[in-house]
Amino acid sequence: MQNLGALEAIDLCVRHDIGAIGLWRDKVAQAGLAATAAAARAGGLHVSSLCRGGFFTHADAARRAAAAADNRAAVLEAAALGAGALILVAGGLVPGSKDLPLARRMIGDAVADLVPFAEQAGVRLGIEALHPMFCADRCAISRLGEAVELADQFPADVVGVVVDTYHVWWDAQLPADIGRAAGRIVGYQLCDWVLPLPQDVLLGRGHLGDGYIDLPAITAMVLATGYAGFAEVEIFSQEIWAAPADETVTIVKSRFADLAGAAAER
Amino acid sequence: MQNLGALEAIDLCVRHDIGAIGLWRDKVAQAGLAATAAAARAGGLHVSSLCRGGFFTHADAARRAAAAADNRAAVLEAAALGAGALILVAGGLVPGSKDLPLARRMIGDAVADLVPFAEQAGVRLGIEALHPMFCADRCAISRLGEAVELADQFPADVVGVVVDTYHVWWDAQLPADIGRAAGRIVGYQLCDWVLPLPQDVLLGRGHLGDGYIDLPAITAMVLATGYAGFAEVEIFSQEIWAAPADETVTIVKSRFADLAGAAAER
Numbered sequence: 001m002q003n004l005g006a007l008e009a010i011d012l013c014v015r016h017d018i019g020a021i022g023l024w025r026d027k028v029a030q031a032g033l034a035a036t037a038a039a040a041r042a043g044g045l046h047v048s049s050l051c052r053g054g055f056f057t058h059a060d061a062a063r064r065a066a067a068a069a070d071n072r073a074a075v076l077e078a079a080a081l082g083a084g085a086l087i088l089v090a091g092g093l094v095p096g097s098k099d100l101p102l103a104r105r106m107i108g109d110a111v112a113d114l115v116p117f118a119e120q121a122g123v124r125l126g127i128e129a130l131h132p133m134f135c136a137d138r139c140a141i142s143r144l145g146e147a148v149e150l151a152d153q154f155p156a157d158v159v160g161v162v163v164d165t166y167h168v169w170w171d172a173q174l175p176a177d178i179g180r181a182a183g184r185i186v187g188y189q190l191c192d193w194v195l196p197l198p199q200d201v202l203l204g205r206g207h208l209g210d211g212y213i214d215l216p217a218i219t220a221m222v223l224a225t226g227y228a229g230f231a232e233v234e235i236f237s238q239e240i241w242a243a244p245a246d247e248t249v250t251i252v253k254s255r256f257a258d259l260a261g262a263a264a265e266r
Numbered sequence: 267m268q269n270l271g272a273l274e275a276i277d278l279c280v281r282h283d284i285g286a287i288g289l290w291r292d293k294v295a296q297a298g299l300a301a302t303a304a305a306a307r308a309g310g311l312h313v314s315s316l317c318r319g320g321f322f323t324h325a326d327a328a329r330r331a332a333a334a335a336d337n338r339a340a341v342l343e344a345a346a347l348g349a350g351a352l353i354l355v356a357g358g359l360v361p362g363s364k365d366l367p368l369a370r371r372m373i374g375d376a377v378a379d380l381v382p383f384a385e386q387a388g389v390r391l392g393i394e395a396l397h398p399m400f401c402a403d404r405c406a407i408s409r410l411g412e413a414v415e416l417a418d419q420f421p422a423d424v425v426g427v428v429v430d431t432y433h434v435w436w437d438a439q440l441p442a443d444i445g446r447a448a449g450r451i452v453g454y455q456l457c458d459w460v461l462p463l464p465q466d467v468l469l470g471r472g473h474l475g476d477g478y479i480d481l482p483a484i485t486a487m488v489l490a491t492g493y494a495g496f497a498e499v500e501i502f503s504q505e506i507w508a509a510p511a512d513e514t515v516t517i518v519k520s521r522f523a524d525l526a527g528a529a530a531e532r
Contacts, residue, residue, distance in 0.1 A: 098478055098483075100436070100480065132398050132437070133399045133463070133467075135436035136436075136459055136478040142437070143437075146438050170402075170406075170408050171398070171409075172408065172409070195402060195403055199464075212364055213364065214365060214366065
């Protein structure tokens, strides 16, 4: 439903009795921050997360400073929206460099720099591991375990992790890493892994149940940590975005109800 | 150089003073096993590996038995070629199932079943971790560490691991896992991660140095384990396959020499 503006998406959720929405910064900016916050409040809708801060990896100090400033702006937007978390997508390799440890150190330093500001603003940061196929260009944090290790360096009420099934489902260490994330999970995002991957692998996601991920198993693991927050269904797909929004919401709600039932049986 | 037959590829290597070749079973079958083995021997060319056995994950016993029989045939072919290893690509999820632990148990059982036969034939098995983007449909062994843990259950002279830079470069645990693989590395394959990924992600690889992987760093890690085997440059790419083979070999040799120099400096 990428074609919807923030206010239309909020209206859609309210009409369909959905309790929370994850918002994207560009959409919020288009609709206006105050107007978006007011609309969510008026509809009784929680903002489960704001997407996204991050992209910390830059070769020169000026760009790193610009990224830091943009992240502080994102924190303030998350605070204004009362968002449950500001999601951080860390950034990939430093341009011109193939040094992954350098990228990971830069990410750690940037998060450390942002933490006091987020704490002051009362905003929780959610570090999201992205699938290893995005390691070079989007996110050098490739496994949930890495996100947990980074988050563990900071107070749990300021820095947590986001579990996104699409990015982490394949990982043999996932059950152990979700266990380690207990108390740190600030967001749980769901979609399915469908094949073949499309030309743009960013847009290859499917409705819950249409792909290969054992979503009930992962959901049960997340719930077993005591996670009591929202679940966000986040489907990047040109095809699904092109479908009528009310139809898509109906499918999402139905599939989610099936999943919740199956997860409860685990 | 997918368009070359096995005998043409052997001739190409001999003409270009390349000491070893990794062969694929379908090409060997087309040229004839005995003829291929004889041509390699006559040219003084080592067969560094045979690709590939594996694909162990099947829902019914008859298909698992057929896979086991095919793997024993592959072992005999590897023996006839004097191949340094038979490379195993394990297979993805069991058809009709989303149970990754089940797939991984099935893979472990199938390797255990194959080991005595391989030992008898004097063939080393090389378990290859494939990039997590292939987890659903090709290989549920997604990290080098998983391959090492599986190989460690068997004698080192029968079961080892293959390190392929394309599949494992992104992994923060890679340095530690390569260290754990010491004495178990039976193959080292190189190519580069280039972006954007193509429509068929199997064919998205690049010449050494054209992408994002820190190949000198990984090569130095592999060498530090005492690995003294061959390095195979394995580039799946429609574009490179379409280029003249002699031209491609010249690029491969030049890039490899650069890499070896850079790795030696680490």
